[in-house]
Amino acid sequence: MSFIELKDVSKSYGPRNVLSGVNLTLDEGEFVSIVGASASGKTTLLKAAAGLIPYDKGSITMAGEAVTDFSTKASYIFQNYSLLPWLSAFENVNLAVEAAFPDWPKPMQKEQSEKYLQMVGLGAALLKKPSQLSGGMRQRVSIARAFATEPRVMFLDEPFGALDALTRATLQQELTTLCRSVGRPVTALMITNNVDEAILLSDRILALSRGPGATLSPAVSVNLPRPRGADLLMHDDQAIRVRNHLAEFLLAGSDRERPAQRPEAPAASKDVPVEASI
Amino acid sequence: MKQFLNNLALSLVGLFIVGGLWALLSATVSPDLPSPWRTWQESKVYILSPWEKRGEMDQGIGLMTAYSLFRVAKGFFLAILIGTPLGFMLGSSNTFFKMFDPTIQLLRPISPLAWLPLGLVLFRQSEPAALFTIALCSMWPTVINTMTGVRAIPQDYLNVARVLRLSKWRQFTKVWLPATLPYMFTGYRLSLGIAWLVIVAAEMLTGTPGVGGFLWQEYNSLIYSHILLSILTIGIVGFALDRMMGFAETKLRAI
Numbered sequence A: 001m002s003f004i005e006l007k008d009v010s011k012s013y014g015p016r017n018v019l020s021g022v023n024l025t026l027d028e029g030e031f032v033s034i035v036g037a038s039a040s041g042k043t044t045l046l047k048a049a050a051g052l053i054p055y056d057k058g059s060i061t062m063a064g065e066a067v068t069d070f071s072t073k074a075s076y077i078f079q080n081y082s083l084l085p086w087l088s089a090f091e092n093v094n095l096a097v098e099a100a101f102p103d104w105p106k107p108m109q110k111e112q113s114e115k116y117l118q119m120v121g122l123g124a125a126l127l128k129k130p131s132q133l134s135g136g137m138r139q140r141v142s143i144a145r146a147f148a149t150e151p152r153v154m155f156l157d158e159p160f161g162a163l164d165a166l167t168r169a170t171l172q173q174e175l176t177t178l179c180r181s182v183g184r185p186v187t188a189l190m191i192t193n194n195v196d197e198a199i200l201l202s203d204r205i206l207a208l209s210r211g212p213g214a215t216l217s218p219a220v221s222v223n224l225p226r227p228r229g230a231d232l233l234m235h236d237d238q239a240i241r242v243r244n245h246l247a248e249f250l251l252a253g254s255d256r257e258r259p260a261q262r263p264e265a266p267a268a269s270k271d272v273p274v275e276a277s278i
Numbered sequence B: 001m002k003q004f005l006n007n008l009a010l011s012l013v014g015l016f017i018v019g020g021l022w023a024l025l026s027a028t029v030s031p032d033l034p035s036p037w038r039t040w041q042e043s044k045v046y047i048l049s050p051w052e053k054r055g056e057m058d059q060g061i062g063l064m065t066a067y068s069l070f071r072v073a074k075g076f077f078l079a080i081l082i083g084t085p086l087g088f089m090l091g092s093s094n095t096f097f098k099m100f101d102p103t104i105q106l107l108r109p110i111s112p113l114a115w116l117p118l119g120l121v122l123f124r125q126s127e128p129a130a131l132f133t134i135a136l137c138s139m140w141p142t143v144i145n146t147m148t149g150v151r152a153i154p155q156d157y158l159n160v161a162r163v164l165r166l167s168k169w170r171q172f173t174k175v176w177l178p179a180t181l182p183y184m185f186t187g188y189r190l191s192l193g194i195a196w197l198v199i200v201a202a203e204m205l206t207g208t209p210g211v212g213g214f215l216w217q218e219y220n221s222l223i224y225s226h227i228l229l230s231i232l233t234i235g236i237v238g239f240a241l242d243r244m245m246g247f248a249e250t251k252l253r254a255i
Helices: A042-050 A089-100 A106-119 A135-148 A165-181 A195-201 A237-261 A267-277 B002-027 B036-048 B061-092 B094-107 B112-123 B126-151 B155-163 B168-206 B211-220 B224-254
Strands: A004-013 A016-026 A031-035 A057-062 A074-077 A153-157 A187-192 A204-207 B053-055
Touching: A004 A042, A016 A031, A016 A042, A031 A042, A031 A195, A042 A153, A042 A187, A074 A135, A074 B155, A089 A106, A089 A135, A089 B168, A106 A135, A135 A165, A165 A195, A187 A195, A195 A204, A195 A237, A204 A237, B002 B036, B036 B061, B036 B224, B061 B094, B061 B126, B061 B168, B061 B211, B061 B224, B094 B126, B112 B126, B112 B168, B126 B168, B155 B168, B168 B211, B168 B224, B211 B224
Parallel strands: A031 A187, A031 A204, A074 A153, A153 A187
Antiparallel strands: A004 A016, A004 A057
């Protein structure tokens, strides 16, 4: 049985139909990405799957139970890091650890927080405030915070969207390593507008058509060996095939939907979603 | 440093000009206005022995100021004790806001001179009436700034609290309070300024010893130079209070 299951999920904001009939299943330990252009309803889909916002129709289950609120087994990584600026890197992580393991003695909580900060290479920056850290380091703290609660599910909302290309590549590698090194299966659902990022990280990729009324494409499996280097994207046949396939879907979606349903959008922006991703 | 000395010199020049105008006015058009020199001559006993107590309303300026400051501190403390939670409630609950905001807007512009008689009726004593007036008048900036601060908490932080499943108490101490603190302090600073404004009115009407009470008594005794002494004292103390709160505020923002 699949670990997370979305059946026929629909969601509207007032008259605007954002998602219509979204079906998605994740097996335990699987890393699944959803690619889509900005404003296609990706974040809505992720938040609904995580139980952060209600949905109108369909059902969402995690480990067989209906998702009604944010699960105690889950972590969420935000695009803009969302660290509390008045707390140090350590305090930010420790706050999550204290909330997740309230029964642990203090030294044990402290040890857990420090361990995960060291895993993301921030052992020397424990006492720094977020404002003293670079964007990449802030996202590292946020990743440490997400993993330190030992979640079984990880929701990632464009986790590297705000970073420069080089930092992005490093952190992608670190995320893969973390997912595999915590010693238990971590199921991950990531949304991104970057097809290459999805190929590097995922077991399966789905494309979200352009809203309103966005639906998911059939899934594409990525059976490349890990770790996957960025050069793979240029030379590997499968990677190229996957990328072209997704690009086609995203392009077709933008051709079909835009002129009919969004007449106000300028024609020039038609190819923006794909160009941004490839 | 050079900039600082320059600014200091300029503000001294400004002070000198205003002092000159004062002297000019008292020498020409308004003979009732004591000149700066006469003010000093008649006030120096109060300034040079500021802690001397010669009678109930005849005390050194230091003692008078201390009485007033103590009274203001009590009223101000009462104001922020009531105003801060009220601001939090208004900011966090829409129902509460809709329920009480119109009433607050109605009470806010009422002058201390209007509250004081009510306080005297309620408490039958001048001291609690003065505290009541100070608290009631100086509370509003704290209420409104705290409310604004709570409403301005970025959605990101609230999402974090939700995703980390923080308990209500932790949400309050780790997210709400630190996010609101700078706004609260702006409110406290404004509140303290108003509390100091109100003290004079309260002391004048109740005749209690303090800078305001002294001012009113000396007016009745026709010693006009002491009115000027009181006015200058009130200005200097108010300025110092504001600077102190401003300093605390910048310290806080640096965190």
